[in-house]
Amino acid sequence: MEDDDIFKTCPQHTISWLKGNITMYKYLGFWNIKSFHEGTILAQKCFKAEPSDVLVSSCPKTGTTWLKALAFAIVTRDKFDESTTPLLTTMPHDCIPLLEHDLKKVEDNHKNSGFPLVATHLPYSSLPESLVASDCKIVYIYRNVKDVIVSHYRFLQEATKLSVDDAPFEAAFDDFCQGISWCGPYWDHILGYWKASHERPGRILFLKYEDMKRDPRNNVKRLAEFIGYPFSIEEEKAGVVENIIKLCSFENMSNLEVNKSGTHRPEEEDIAIENRLYFRKAKDGDWENYFTEEMKEKIDKLIDEKLSGTGLVLK
Numbered sequence: 001m002e003d004d005d006i007f008k009t010c011p012q013h014t015i016s017w018l019k020g021n022i023t024m025y026k027y028l029g030f031w032n033i034k035s036f037h038e039g040t041i042l043a044q045k046c047f048k049a050e051p052s053d054v055l056v057s058s059c060p061k062t063g064t065t066w067l068k069a070l071a072f073a074i075v076t077r078d079k080f081d082e083s084t085t086p087l088l089t090t091m092p093h094d095c096i097p098l099l100e101h102d103l104k105k106v107e108d109n110h111k112n113s114g115f116p117l118v119a120t121h122l123p124y125s126s127l128p129e130s131l132v133a134s135d136c137k138i139v140y141i142y143r144n145v146k147d148v149i150v151s152h153y154r155f156l157q158e159a160t161k162l163s164v165d166d167a168p169f170e171a172a173f174d175d176f177c178q179g180i181s182w183c184g185p186y187w188d189h190i191l192g193y194w195k196a197s198h199e200r201p202g203r204i205l206f207l208k209y210e211d212m213k214r215d216p217r218n219n220v221k222r223l224a225e226f227i228g229y230p231f232s233i234e235e236e237k238a239g240v241v242e243n244i245i246k247l248c249s250f251e252n253m254s255n256l257e258v259n260k261s262g263t264h265r266p267e268e269e270d271i272a273i274e275n276r277l278y279f280r281k282a283k284d285g286d287w288e289n290y291f292t293e294e295m296k297e298k299i300d301k302l303i304d305e306k307l308s309g310t311g312l313v314l315k
């Protein structure tokens with residue numbers, strides 16, 4: 001089937017709380033805008049994984065930007081230090097190519113640079129076959145569902161330049177609960193990777209946003225070790241772990257000029273986003289400022305049902 005025919009026949013949803021500014025399509029079980037689905041199809045057809053690839057994966061609004069910054073700083077620390085790293089002048093999303101959008105850049109890296117990091121928001125079931133069949137390492141970050149709902153809502157509301165009053169949170173919450181969110185259903189996205197991690201132990205590292213905030217040192221060390229760039233004893237003594245944590249901290253990143261005034265993908269009208277929108281509050285529990293008691297009960301019940309027996313906690 002031609003790509004255009006696929007999108008004529010698959011379910012679509014024009015987001016009412018964004019005044020119809022965004023239409024999402026449900027393809028292979030997950031919601032996204034058309035251009036990212038098209039990029040997915042291309043990656044599925046063409047991408048050939050290399051054993052050295054390290055996939056940095058997430059559902060949007062779960063800590064992707066932070067994880068990308070950390071992974072980039074870890075992998076490039078032999079080349080750059082805190083005063084020379086590209087992270088000072090380039091926003092983290094522009095430091096790691098996105099599989100479903102920047103395939104050519106990923107392929108160039110394979111040929112020319114040996115840079116191992118590849119980012120994706122793809123659900124596990126949509127990953128290109130060669131990647132699933134390979135032994136590439138996958139790092140997956142996730143976050144409590146209530147803060148993801150608020151982060152998702154505020155990001156799209158700001159990106160579409162609507163005021164909070166013009167974009168009712170209740171409708172955004174209802175869509176999310178129906179699974180209609182960027183790369184949603186959120187629970188299915190996580191469960192795909194979670195189940196795969198049990199089928200292939202040692203292949204997928206799960207990092208929880210809240211755990212990383214509570215204990216960045218241990219989690220950054222786990223990350224570095226897992227992706228094959230462990231810190232030496234000398235590096236630890238010299239404070240390299242702490243320096244990377246500080247460099248990638250919300251406080252530091254959100255105050256860099258590039259992240260205050262730059263734009264991500266400025267040349268692409270449909271997805272150009274001001275960098276500052278990727279750095280909002282980074283507070284655990286901001287959901288309490290948005291949720292009614294009823295909403296809290298509804299999402300807790302839904303997540304209990306969806307994750308029952310899996311061992312995952314998303315509250």
Ligand SMILES: Nc1ncnc2c1ncn2[C@@H]1O[C@H](COP(=O)(O)OS(=O)(=O)O)[C@@H](OP(=O)(O)O)[C@H]1O
Nearest residue numbers: 060061062063064065066151249250279280281282
């Ligand atoms: N460095 C750092 N440390 C901790 N937290 C950070 C950092 N950078 C971004 N953020 C917060 O992450 C939330 C955005 O999630 P994502 O980066 O996954 O968004 S996206 O998928 O890339 O659009 C969003 O959370 P909310 O503030 O709750 O909306 C960002 O503020």
